[in-house]
Amino acid sequence: MGSLYPHYEEENYSSNTANLLNPEEFRRQGHMIIDFIADYYQNMEKYPVLSQVQPDYLAQLLPKSAPNIPEPIETILHDIQQYIIPGITHWQSPNYFAYFPSSGSIAGFLGEVLSTGFNVVGFNWISSPAATELEFVTMDWLGQMLGLPQSFLFSGTGGVAARDQMLAKVGRENMGKLVIYGSDQTHSKVAGLECKNFRAIKTMRSTAFQLSAESLRTTIRLDVEAGLIPAFLCATIGTTSTTAVDPIRSLSEVTKEYGMWIHVDAAYAGSACICPEYRHFIDGAENVNSFSFNAHKWFFTTLDCCCLWVKDPGALTKSLSASAEFLKNNASDSKQVVDYKDWQITLSRRFRSMKLWLVLRSYGVENLRNFLRSHVKMAKLVVPRNFAMVCFRVLPTTLKKEPNGCKKTVNASGKIFMTHTIVEGIYVIRFAVGATLTEDKHVIKAWKVVQETVGGMLATI
Amino acid sequence: MGSLYPHYEEENYSSNTANLLNPEEFRRQGHMIIDFIADYYQNMEKYPVLSQVQPDYLAQLLPKSAPNIPEPIETILHDIQQYIIPGITHWQSPNYFAYFPSSGSIAGFLGEVLSTGFNVVGFNWISSPAATELEFVTMDWLGQMLGLPQSFLFSGTGGVAARDQMLAKVGRENMGKLVIYGSDQTHSKVAGLECKNFRAIKTMRSTAFQLSAESLRTTIRLDVEAGLIPAFLCATIGTTSTTAVDPIRSLSEVTKEYGMWIHVDAAYAGSACICPEYRHFIDGAENVNSFSFNAHKWFFTTLDCCCLWVKDPGALTKSLSASAEFLKNNASDSKQVVDYKDWQITLSRRFRSMKLWLVLRSYGVENLRNFLRSHVKMAKLVVPRNFAMVCFRVLPTTLKKEPNGCKKTVNASGKIFMTHTIVEGIYVIRFAVGATLTEDKHVIKAWKVVQETVGGMLATI
Structure with missing residues (x-):
């Protein structure tokens, strides 16, 4: 040794x-x-x-x-x-079809390695101006690619700001009365507000699990009548269960009426919206308060890289700014710089924009669009789908009361990996295309594995 | 091209x-x-x-x-x-003495690069068993090195659990009455509780800015008399301003009396406590509910790597668990595995233990102790200090009412980088040794730069 x-x-x-x-x-x-x-x-x-x-x-x-x-x-x-x-x-295997993808790339990898090498802690501008400023540049590039309005710039944490903004209006003693809304398909781990004040509004298979403006309005009215205060709506573009899309424009009309904060969570499907033919999924984005998508899911950037745009960064910094003496410096005092510590809960901050910048430059906008299109195309199996995920099920008669039989057998083989969900009481398999190494042949093989497994189950009946 | x-x-x-x-x-x-x-x-x-x-x-x-x-x-x-x-x-420069160090190392770098290459999303056991299990192993290794009691295992987020645990006892309608305590030297960005319910208890230069059990008790009594509910104390080992050390044992006796959660924030100085001669700084650790230190500060592990031990993980998972259908799997159902998604606010989770494991193995316990000792030794300048940071000031008479004159001139030279703090109204320079590449000669040179700068200021009077 x-x-x-x-x-x-x-x-x-x-x-x-x-x-x-x-x-x-x-x-x-x-x-x-x-x-x-x-x-x-x-x-x-x-x-x-x-x-x-x-x-x-x-x-x-x-x-x-x-x-x-x-x-x-x-x-x-x-x-x-x-x-x-x-x-x-x-997760990088071409045979990975579970959850949502964690699609890596050489450029994303190199960017992460570079920030690891620099190992700077970018909590304020002076601690590494490039880390702060490259984040502006990259977020603006990406915001343009998504067709977000000019009023959207930079990143942070929407929920806390929404709560504090409303509390400033109605008084902190009313904290327990704030209500937040989403659909029963909303994926969220909500902290800081009491859970009994989260409304998971029912959606239906017949309307593709979209949250309707009508249901939202009805729910809000009941709360207002009960003396509660509607504060926040989380609309989702591409829900985790079935990639359902909430209609932003009509929902934002309701939230506007009640002076609520509306956030768009496009964690998975946001990336597809850089393609002109999918941009319509986020029509109405100019009316929302904040918009986020995870570049580490389906945008070839390694974990973690959550991009958040906020219309009024002041609402964030009012909630989250830290001003200990040891953080003071001329640049901050001049008010000419952004200190990202004031946009987040923690103080420490990684140099995350580097990897996203490398992805954008190494591949270019047109290729990135084509990459996403190729995944959507590969997911064109037997049933309609949004984006690059298919939900399907094996007919219950085949399954002898074991709805997860097919998935279990397939996953245990180690050949492919899929996950499931339950919607309207129905067990369905989620098959998410998007791993970087996946090619047509892998999807074809996967489908064959599923067919053979179901065939085997039929034979044993 | x-x-x-x-x-x-x-x-x-x-x-x-x-x-x-x-x-x-x-x-x-x-x-x-x-x-x-x-x-x-x-x-x-x-x-x-x-x-x-x-x-x-x-x-x-x-x-x-x-x-x-x-x-x-x-x-x-x-x-x-x-x-x-x-x-x-x-931050990796040998001439970096600002804030606290962000001490990188080859092993820490390699570990981060490996997790970036695997790019798994370790939110539950099945999503990559090794990511979950290596975290147990590494946290246990480190816990032993720190002499933490057997009852301390694994990681999470203490504050939310403390709040929810107390709310379960006193009822959610009393949320606004919870009070959290720390000293005026506590470094914290507290979310979820109202700021008017944070008590920054006064400390003094004459007692080295320690939070005294007496002051804590007095403050708590006033709150209880006012109908409020003491919920949480954050004690600090190595405050950001001056690396002050709160006395855990006597503080924990007070918190025990009131059934409060006591958390130890040893973000910076925790690492030094792996040396037997510094272990006394965390005497009483067996009485606390949670203990954290940042391996990315002064432990040769790249940003970010915050290690948290919690005595009762159930208090955490009760507050933070997520149980959407798409996350269900046999391993989780068996209750034989830990799903880290239930220990944190977000769902996604990086494979952070890899880099810490590589640091521990590549350098070994004895070297790691010696590395820390060498930094403490290098910081032995003119005044007493805890750990590897020195606070000093230039006598006000030299400064012509510009208390930051020396620091400003030195930093603008680009030769070294230091930051400052203000304690009891006195402006002092913080000189933190701990950058990995810093050797004796750099500290000697830095001290010379400071002396020459002050000399120049004297000459211009």
């Missing part, structure tokens, strides 16, 4: 931290890791896409405490190959 | 996403990025540590919209060198 770590040769203990970032050692180990990951991508299809390990497998394999002396990178990489990779569910 | 991108040669537009993760192209560009970053570390001292750009410099240099066609990585790297690096404040 010693020979691999020349500075540990004489004795195993060192106190010279500068060696921890020695450029030549960095280069040597850095190249090793790149080859390791390249090999991982090369061998991807040899691994079962869904990890087949049993709970608690890893604690059995690893030591009970940290080593006292250094271990060489070769040993560590060997362990990762041996012990970690079998416990990975391969 | 075309020749660099063979698959764009015939026309500039592609729809084959598989090329975005082509292993050979990944290898080529990956090696380029490693060399780019290695060169960056090699040239680090040639750059002014504090970026010298003016507000809005970048928007002037970059195009107003995203390119339509792909740009080669060579062009992009050229632009990063030319336009981005001048806007970076070099």
Whole structure:
């Protein structure tokens, strides 16, 4: 071991931290890791896409405490190959069709690696002007690609601002009366407001699980009559269950009437809206208060990268600004710069715009559109779909009361990985195309796996 | 340009996403990025540590919209060198002494790069068992190194749980009555509770800015008499201003009396407590509800990596669990696994334990202790200090009413970067040792820069 770590040769203990970032050692180990990951991508299809390990497998394999002396990178990489990779569910596999994609790319990877190398903490402008300013530039580029109105600039956290804006209007003593709205398809982990004040408004299969303006208005009226205060609506473009699309324009007319904050959560489907033919899904965006989409889902940018545009950043910074003495500096005092610490709950902030900027530059707008189109095209199986996800089910008569039988068998094979949902009491399989490495042939193979599995189930009846 | 991108040669537009993760192209560009970053570390001292750009410099240099066609990585790297690096404040520079360190290392870098390569979204066990289980292992290793009691396991978000636990006891209608406590040195961005219910208890220079149990008790008594409900205390080990240490044991006796949640925020100084000689700073840790420290500050792990131990994870998961149908799976149903989505506000979760695991293995416990000791030793300048930060000031008579004169001049030189604070009305410079590349010679040089600057100020009087 010693020979691999020349500075540990004489004795195993060192106190010279500068060696921890020695450029030549960095280069040597850095190249090793790149080859390791390249090999991982090369061998991807040899691994079962869904990890087949049993709970608690890893604690059995690893030591009970940290080593006292250094271990060489070769040993560590060997362990990762041996012990970690079998416990990975391969989101980058071409056979991954579960949840929503986590579509990586070389450019997204390089961008993340660069920010990791710089390792700056961009909480205010002075702490790395480029980190703040590249975020403006990139968010504006992307905002244009989505056709968002000029009034939308930069990022933050909508919910807290909506709450505080309303509280400023009605008084903090009314906090318990605020109500937030969404459909029963809204995916949200809501903190800070009491859950009994969240209305999950019913949607229906017959209207494609859209939240209708009529239902919203009816629900709000009942609340207002009961002395409550409508504060916030979360409309979704591409729900998690079935990629349903709420009609922003008609919903925003209702929220406007009541002076509510309306947020558009286009986490998954927002990316598709950079294509002119899908832009209509976010018609009415000029009427909303905030709009978000996750570039780490279906936009070739590695986890995590949530893009949020807010019409009135002042509503955010009023709720979230921090002004400890140690943060003060001339640039901030001049009010000529943005300090992103005031746009978020935490203080620390990663240099996330770098990877998004690299994705936009490395691929260009037209290719990005074509990439998304190719996924939508691949998802053209047997039934209608929005975007690149298909929901289908095996007829209940085939299933002998085991609605998840098909999915379970398919996933256990390790050949493909799909997930499910239940809508209107019906169990359906979600098949989400969007992994970067997926090509036509993988979808065709996947469909064959499903057919064969169902065939096998029929044969055993 | 075309020749660099063979698959764009015939026309500039592609729809084959598989090329975005082509292993050979990944290898080529990956090696380029490693060399780019290695060169960056090699040239680090040639750059002014504090970026010298003016507000809005970048928007002037970059195009107003995203390119339509792909740009080669060579062009992009050229632009990063030319336009981005001048806007970076070099947190990895050996001349960086501002805020708290963001101490990177080769192992931390490699770990982050690996998780970026795997790009899994570890919100539940099944989505990548290794991501969940490596987090147990690593947190347990680290917990042992800190001498935390056996009852401390795994991570999450303490504040929300504390609030909800108390609300369950006293009723949600009393939300507005909950009070949280800290000292006037506590660094916190508190959301979800009204700010008028945060008590920043006064501390004093004469008692090294510690929060005393006596002051806490007095403040709580007044609140209880006023009909309010004490809910949460945040004690700090190593405050941001002066690295003051609150006495956990005596404070925890007070919180126990009132059934409050006590959290220990050891964000910066927690790492030092892996050394036996500093462990006494967290004496009494067995009495607290939760304990956190940031491995990305002074523990050679890249941003972000906040480690949180909670005695009763049930208090967390009760507040934060998400149970949409699409998340259900056999492993979760079996209750034999942990789903980290239930420990945090967001659903998505990065594979953060990988980098911490690599740091622990690559350097080993004894070296890590020695690294921290070397920083503490380097900070041994003229005045007493806890840990590796020195606070000092230039005598007011030298400063002609410009208390920030010395810091301003020094930082503008680009030679070193320091920040300041104000305590008891006194402006003091904070000099935080801890950047990985800092060696004795850099501290000696920095001190000389300070002396020369002050000398210059004297001469101009």
